[in-house]
Amino acid sequence: MTDNTAQDAFVEFEKVQKSYDGETLVVKDLNLRIAKGEFLTMLGPSGSGKTTCLMMLAGFETATHGSIRLDGTSINNIPPHKRGIGMVFQNYALFPHMTVAENLAFPLEVRKLGKSIREGKVNRALEMVEMQTFGGRRPAQLSGGQQQRIALARALVFEPELVLMDEPLGALDKQLREKMQFEITGLAHRLGITVVYVTHDQTEALTMSDRVAVFDDGRIQQLATPDQLYEQPENSFVAQFIGENNTMEGIVKEVDGDLAKVELDGGDVIACKPINVSQPGERTRVSIRPERVEFDKKRLKSGAHTLKAEVLEFIYMGDIFRTRLRVAGNDEFIVKTRNAPDQVRLEPGAQVEIGWLPSDCRALDA
Amino acid sequence: MTVSTKTDQILSADGMPLKKSLGRALRHQKRRALMLVAPLLIFIFVAFIMPIVSMLFRSVENDIVVNTLPQTVMALQSWNAETEELPDEDVYAAFAADIKLAAETKTHTKVGLRLNYEQAGIASLFKKTARKVKKWDIESDGPFKEKFIGVHKNWGKIEIWRTLKVHSSRYTSGYFLNAIDMRKTAGGPKAQPEDKQILLLLFQRTIIMSLVITGSCILLGYPVAWLLANVPLRKANLLLILVLLPFWTSLLVRTSAWKVMLQQQGVINDLLVQLGMVSDGARLVMINNQTGTIVAMTHILLPFMILPMYSVMQTIPPTYLRAAKSLGATDWTAFWRVYFPQSVPGIGAGSILVFILAIGYYITPEIVGGTKGVFISNRIAYSILKSLNWGLGAALATILLVAVLILYWAYDKMVGIDNVKLGG
Structure with missing residues (x-):
């Protein structure tokens, strides 16, 4: 799906295809435009083609078909070392036989910069990641987080306009990862660089990115801002992949503009927002976010459609309550409620009625 | 456990010094471990160390x-x-x-x-x-x-x-003096007559040729090891078998095969003559001289260079090369500045192995070396088997052993033996 909102695209994939074995396409018809200064994340399960796209952009893989343009010029035939693209690798790839300062000076040395210029830039890069005193150490003497910062500094030290990051936070623990997410986005915005970031962690993608491209099966399934992606998934893959989601299957009865009637397999008829269904009689998968489901009558808007449900399990998770229900034959229906002083804690076995706004309930492809 | 601050010695619960009770606890384990390795230790001592010591002793015994x-x-x-x-x-x-x-x-x-x-x-x-x-x-x-x-x-x-x-x-000290082309006389050590001076030359030749062989093994082995480490696993295994194939063939057969290849009426000369690159009257002399020894020994010792290099290169992730290229390095710079330094431990391990094996090699120089391509070990064998001058043989062997140990020590000082990796 092409997004044409980026008017003057800095990075552009046009009809790009990639096959390794000549039999299957790993990347199928990729069209993507990335604006200057944008932080774009390629998100998807492993094998979805996101890393291949990144490697094609970096120049380590060649596109089987189509063209990749950087700042208006095709880079298909430019070797990686002439592309001037910074890259942070999954395992940092810091050169173990060089000190931190030598690692940082490496891209400057191969660009034949003078010694004093080199030293100045290396010091500024170390300052940028707050590791001024670590120049003389070897990578093996640094912690994972410190190595991560140095890898970042090394990718930025030669002042590239585009930086690629291949799951750079994958090896860090949760707390450090959240801290680094914040630092990376801060740095990227401060320096005004364009970042293409690859991850399989949806939280990371949502918190860091300006736009997220969700990959599956070699295609971009949806390209949107994080809030659009979460609240308005365009197909059931995206709805399933991003965040938690309740689904119920059924058949479209009628479509009328922004409203569709769907008869669930259990027999109930509910009102939904039609997304990619258009004809009555189509099978559909109805999707609703667990936090948009309401069982407290007082909070339900008048006119909301309700369904009967049985409470199966109540899980206390601290900030939220997670309640598992049986709804229309689905045993895995989840409702999330905030831990507020007046919040009701449902007991297993209780019979309740649940409801939601038709606009929160999206009828997607089956 | 109590800590006595006066003596700064940690005591265990029953008041005994902690070190002593730890030693007692471990003694049983150590004894059992020692008993397990005892048969091998005794075997090595009786069948390896004692004969060597007694042989070395003969170099001074008189x-x-x-x-x-x-x-x-x-x-x-x-x-x-x-x-x-x-x-x-x-x-x-x-x-x-x-x-x-x-x-x-x-x-x-x-x-x-x-x-x-x-x-x-x-x-x-x-x-x-x-x-x-x-x-x-x-x-x-x-x-x-x-x-x-x-x-x-x-x-x-x-x-x-x-x-x-x-x-x-x-x-x-007479045997050692003989071993370095001198002799003991009533008036002190004197040089041997010139027609008898051969051993120093042989030592020199042994070291120089071993260095040449090690060098050619590095040059020929490095690309092979790189290929082994970088092709898909199935192809790598096939290649590895090809590298190991010579190991499964008798040393004598391989050396004799080189004789067939290199001699004046041999395969290579015939081919060159047929191609018109060499005239029939001026066939190349490639055997029974130093060329023969270097060619045959390089081939025979090549696996000992490739295998340590391969196991080190296997541990170098390809992302380093990618990282270097993404930072702006050309293929050559990426290799030379990033890949090569990390493969040096493999070269070091292979070089030590090949050099030490080469310096004491006997069969191959004996068969293809003629008179100009023989090593000091051939002279040792001559002393022990033909002239029955065991003292001289022992003195030569002792000098060879000490030379290897000195080289090993020097290597450790320069490169550091910790940097030598045979794998992992």
């Missing part, structure tokens, strides 16, 4: 003269070898008694042989003399000086007595 001719050695002490006068009658009388006894126990030939290393002709002199002396009566037949000179005029020459005196000590 008790045969003093044991067989004790009275003569004693009597010779008062004789000054620097003078131009023959020893007096005492010495001849003592020698007569010694040689008669030796002839009866048939040990005179051994002394003769031992002294023959130092001065040619002594062996036969001893045999001839002993035959005569056997019939003498030591008590009444004196004086012996004239009688000995009568048996053979050499007993009237000072050289013989000097040799006897110089080599009569229980321990000698």
Whole structure:
């Protein structure tokens, strides 16, 4: 799906295809435009083609078909070392036989910069990641987080306009990862660089990115801002992949503009927002976010459609309550409620009625 | 556990020093471990260390003269070898008694042989003399000086007595001096006559050729190891089998195959002549010289270079090269600045292995080396098997061993033995 909102695209994939074995396409018809200064994340399960796209952009893989343009010029035939693209690798790839300062000076040395210029830039890069005193150490003497910062500094030290990051936070623990997410986005915005970031962690993608491209099966399934992606998934893959989601299957009865009637397999008829269904009689998968489901009558808007449900399990998770229900034959229906002083804690076995706004309930492809 | 602050010694619960109780707890484990390895230790000691030590000891051992001719050695002490006068009658009388006894126990030939290393002709002199002396009566037949000179005029020459005196000590530096083309004389160490100087040349040649072989193994092995480490696993395994194939063929067969390849009527020469690159009359001499030894040994030792390199290169992730290229390095710079330094430990391990193996190689130089391509080890074998001068052989072997140990030490100082990796 092409997004044409980026008017003057800095990075552009046009009809790009990639096959390794000549039999299957790993990347199928990729069209993507990335604006200057944008932080774009390629998100998807492993094998979805996101890393291949990144490697094609970096120049380590060649596109089987189509063209990749950087700042208006095709880079298909430019070797990686002439592309001037910074890259942070999954395992940092810091050169173990060089000190931190030598690692940082490496891209400057191969660009034949003078010694004093080199030293100045290396010091500024170390300052940028707050590791001024670590120049003389070897990578093996640094912690994972410190190595991560140095890898970042090394990718930025030669002042590239585009930086690629291949799951750079994958090896860090949760707390450090959240801290680094914040630092990376801060740095990227401060320096005004364009970042293409690859991850399989949806939280990371949502918190860091300006736009997220969700990959599956070699295609971009949806390209949107994080809030659009979460609240308005365009197909059931995206709805399933991003965040938690309740689904119920059924058949479209009628479509009328922004409203569709769907008869669930259990027999109930509910009102939904039609997304990619258009004809009555189509099978559909109805999707609703667990936090948009309401069982407290007082909070339900008048006119909301309700369904009967049985409470199966109540899980206390601290900030939220997670309640598992049986709804229309689905045993895995989840409702999330905030831990507020007046919040009701449902007991297993209780019979309740649940409801939601038709606009929160999206009828997607089956 | 209590901590006594006065002595700074940590005590265990029963008041015993912690170190002592730890030692007690571990002693049982250690004893069991030792018992497990004991059979191997004993085997190595009896079958490996003891023979080597005894062999090395032969390079200084020289008790045969003093044991067989004790009275003569004693009597010779008062004789000054620097003078131009023959020893007096005492010495001849003592020698007569010694040689008669030796002839009866048939040990005179051994002394003769031992002294023959130092001065040619002594062996036969001893045999001839002993035959005569056997019939003498030591008590009444004196004086012996004239009688000995009568048996053979050499007993009237000072050289013989000097040799006897110089080599009569229980321990000698003579073999080591011989090993470096010198000899022990009454006037101190002197250089061997020029026509006998060969061993230093052989040492030098052994080291230079081993270096050349190690160098060519690095040049030929590095690309192969790189290929092994970077092709898909299934292809790598096939390649590895090809590398290991020579190991499964007899060393003798491989060396003989090189003989077929390299000789003047051999495969390579025939091919070159047919291609017109070499005229039939001027076929290349590639065997029975240094070229032959270098070619054949490089081929034979190549796996010992490839395998350590391969196992080190396997551990270098390809992302380093990618990272270097993404930072702006050309293929060559990325290789030279990033990949190569990380593969050096493999080169080091392979080089030590190949060099140490090459420096003591025997069979291949023997078969394809001719006279110009032989190593010091061939000379050692000659001393032990042909000339039966075990002392000289042992001295040469000791020098070789010490040279290897010194090189190993120097390598450790320069590169650091921790940097040598055979794998992992």
